[in-house]
Amino acid sequence: MLGRTVPYDSDMAGAVAAFNVAHNWRAAHAYPLMRERIRLTTISKGLTAGRIKRMDSIRKKLRRSPISLDRMQDLAGIRAILPTMEDVNRVRRRYSEDLRTSDYVAEPKPGGYRSIHLIKPFDEAGAGAMYRGQKVEIQLRTHLQHVWATAVEAIGNMRGEDLKAGEGNRGWLRLLTLMSGVIAEREGLPQGADVPMDQAERNAELRDLCHSLSAIAALTSFRSVVRETESRSGSGFYLVQMNAETGEVTVSAQSSFRMGESSYNSMVDSGERQQSILVAVDSMAALRAAYPNYFLDVATFIELLADATNINMGLTAPIPTSAIDRLSLDFLKAWKR
Template sequence: MKEKDICDIIIENVIKEWHISMSNAKDEKWEQPLYSKKKIEKAGKILANRDSSQEEINQALLILNNWRSSHAYPLKIITDKLIRDNSHAIVVQRLKRLDSIIGKLERFPQMSLYKMQDLGGCRVILNSINQVYKSVSNYKSSHVLHELKKENDYIQNPKTSGYRSYHMVYQFKSKSNDIYNKNMLIEIQFRTQLQHLWATALETMGIYTKTNLKSSIGDKDVLRFFVLVSSLFALKEGTPVCPNTSDNSDEIILELKDIDKKLNIISTLSAIAVATNHISKIPKEKKGYHLLLLNFEEKEVKIASFPLKQIEAATNAYNKIEEENLPNINAVLVSASTFDSLKEAYPNYFADMKQFVNMMRKILKDT
């Protein structure tokens, strides 16, 4: 496939360039912020404006990619501590996708790229609600220099979209590396396995239908289906249901059955899980960065893995592939300690929806 060839060439060239640049260096290189707050904010406005010239967009993308890539070091420091403190959990990190950044800037015209809080994000996936709140409490009470800027409990107060998780946003602070003591914001998400299943199923459906369901954009019945599922899961976990849904599981299930009968959502997710049934390359590196390239048309997930010392190459490859704006490729740069945890944390990129599908089929069948 043409897109796959382009990605291969980009990755090969980036790795060659990295080896040349590092031939005389011993330490890993981290991207550093090169632009002022004013220039970063201006770049965000240009990218949000559909009337911007191509020349303006190209320059703005350079600034955005540098600013996003500069979050990799603060993200790693915060994620490493979360891994040490949560040995029983799955902890992963990612840099926000370019299309997600631009989409957010377009939806919220007053938003500043410089102040965007989730360019770097890490996720802690736990087994229970109690574990979520314990992990949140432990991190907040630990001796970190980072400044807590914002927190939202979307478990006790679910979003109208059905999204449930606990969010904290920290401004990175370091005594040893002052270059990152700017407005480097890192978002931490704490969620249960059940909340995670819901979120990844929603994203899978959004990728497949080419609609931004995560932002409540798309077919109203599909959106309603996922809100109802979220409320059903909330009842299982003993937490508040989503706005505008019943708190009676039987009523929720009846409405779910009506929507699924009309749209066959469960069957669609099942078909995706069956269709995307192979991975082109199993990563050899247990620890490092993994560039996931999902092609729904070819029903394939391609993985390019980079050791920890190649973070600069990994972010450069990610930036260049996104700049190509390939129509059938959905890319994300993530990090996880093992391949199994990577697959479990990002099932949407492997279309591994079996657990969600089986759970929903049992729920709808047993009533």
């Protein structure tokens, strides 16, 4: 069943059975995720977070590639966000060189994504022995790489486009590629083949894109209204619901992974603009830092963009006072075209 896909025109009972298998397989990665995150936190001494891959993301990946569910290696994902590349490399050296590694810092993905990914088979004995062999993806990235990656997701959420997968408005995709080069230059890394080597040429193209897209005005219009049902989770799990249509974000602390997964399974994502995710973090502050895209927080990205283009943010359009203000929503509809 794990290797099969169910056609959309199949009977409802078969579809329900397939989804139950998928949900159960996701849940089977929770224990390895929690244990590996504890180890990563100890090693990195930095901000760490974890998540079980969203069902919507699983469906998209199955559609895009011939891989089957049981062969996906990133159902459980943890990340460490570190100050510098020196810190990233220090943490990388603490893991076996035999782990499958994708070094997207040395060879960035098309579009500019940078991070180091390790695939670690869970190998604990004792209470966790039944989960041996389950894969956990470990992401190691710098703070600036994290700012870029989460800005891509936040902008995609607001536009209703999967920019992360290279789909959507070509102007925004190009702006993000160039900004990846800006960040790489700051960190002393190669900017990538798609970014002009000449800083003046790169920044001039960025400036033109900013004006044609009204980029900074659009980004500064992002606002979220956060509703917390509980401020702290005894289990370290939080359920986040984000509605980019209204800017509303609901965060609820979960007493256990099982409770959070049950609540998550009852929700339905609606494309890029309405999403739910169950994450493992230590606090609300850590949640905001690890997943700023779910709070539509692109403040640091805006500062980097304004600095690279020498655009005076004081001359941009006024910032709407409310995330659900009608003028704000009308503006967002206009800039998406």
